[in-house]
Amino acid sequence: MPEGDTVFVAATRLAAALAGERLVETDFRVPAFATTDLAGQVVLEVAARGKHLLFRTDHGLTVHTHFKMEGTWHLYRPSERWRGQSHEVRAVLRTANRVAVGFRLGIVEVLSTRGEPNVIGHLGPDVLGPDWDVDEVVRRLRSDPPREIGGALIDQRVMAGPGNVYKSEVCFLRGIDPWAPVGSIEDLEGMVTLVKRLMEANRTTGMQVTTGDTRRGRERWVYGRAGQGCRRCGTQVRRAMQVEDSSVASTASVDEGPNERVTFWCPSCQPGMGPSVRTSRRT
Numbered sequence: 503m504p505e506g507d508t509v510f511v512a513a514t515r516l517a518a519a520l521a522g523e524r525l526v527e528t529d530f531r532v533p534a535f536a537t538t539d540l541a542g543q544v545v546l547e548v549a550a551r552g553k554h555l556l557f558r559t560d561h562g563l564t565v566h567t568h569f570k571m572e573g574t575w576h577l578y579r580p581s582e583r584w585r586g587q588s589h590e591v592r593a594v595l596r597t598a599n600r601v602a603v604g605f606r607l608g609i610v611e612v613l614s615t616r617g618e619p620n621v622i623g624h625l626g627p628d629v630l631g632p633d634w635d636v637d638e639v640v641r642r643l644r645s646d647p648p649r650e651i652g653g654a655l656i657d658q659r660v661m662a663g664p665g666n667v668y669k670s671e672v673c674f675l676r677g678i679d680p681w682a683p684v685g686s687i688e689d690l691e692g693m694v695t696l697v698k699r700l701m702e703a704n705r706t707t708g709m710q711v712t713t714g715d716t717r718r719g720r721e722r723w724v725y726g727r728a729g730q731g732c733r734r735c736g737t738q739v740r741r742a743m744q745v746e747d748s749s750v751a752s753t754a755s756v757d758e759g760p761n762e763r764v765t766f767w768c769p770s771c772q773p774g775m776g777p778s779v780r781t782s783r784r785t
């Protein structure tokens with residue numbers, strides 16, 4: 503699943519290919535923008551903001567996309583065959599030399615660049631952005647002490663970027679039960695700083711390595727390892743959906759649907775109550 507670091511990598515690659523180039527054809531395969539045509543406009547920059555991508559043009563317009571669960575952008579030469587299902591194409595941006603094709607994007611829209619705050623203004627400080635502010639993130643976390651830390655860490659209003667991989671890995675590395683209330687955690691600053699450190703380490707590759715070992719199958723401590731032995735203690739790593747109270751989750755759903763809240767943890771290294779009947783369902 504794309505997290506802030508993979509979006510950052512995508513923005514870097516797309517910017518290298520498109521920035522400063524004039525669009526010769528655009529194709530938005532979503533009903534609301536099916537007739538929108540940005541041909542003739544120059545792409546000024548491609549910015550990542552959390553999991554959002556913003557393509558800004560010299561006409562004061564922004565193409566805003568969000569990867570959601572399965573989205574991806576490919577870059578091709580004009581003569582190249584696309585690797586992907588044509589019915590999954592959501593956006594095409596073509597210059598003289600490159601073609602950027604967005605597949606399975608959760609959000610595709612064109613808006614005025616000045617209107618960007620309407621679609622990303624809810625985001626907290628960006629883990630990989632110039633606005634990063636650890637004190638502000640800790641303040642936002644502390645504002646809701648009963649909230650489960652696993653839900654709070656991926657709430658893009660708290661901080662923009664992290665998803666289930668970094669949530670799961672950081673909770674493991676700090677020995678914190680993902681269902682522990684935020685108010686019970688003493689060193690929130692340490693957790694937040696670790697999120698930033700891990701995401702920064704992967705910002706040029708997007709590989710989401712947290713163990714320091716890039717070999718296949720060894721990249722992470724718990725994420726994706728349900729049923730396998732914990733690398734530290736051998737206890738079976740567990741997996742569950744972490745669904746928060748609807749009052750919290752409904753306002754956070756802009757960036758995370760309920761199906762995106764999978765959590766992995768080691769019940770021995772991360773002692774606590776774990777998932778309760780009230781707030782979660784096992785998978």
Ligand SMILES: [Zn+2]
Nearest residue numbers: 732735768771
């Ligand atoms: Zn363990």
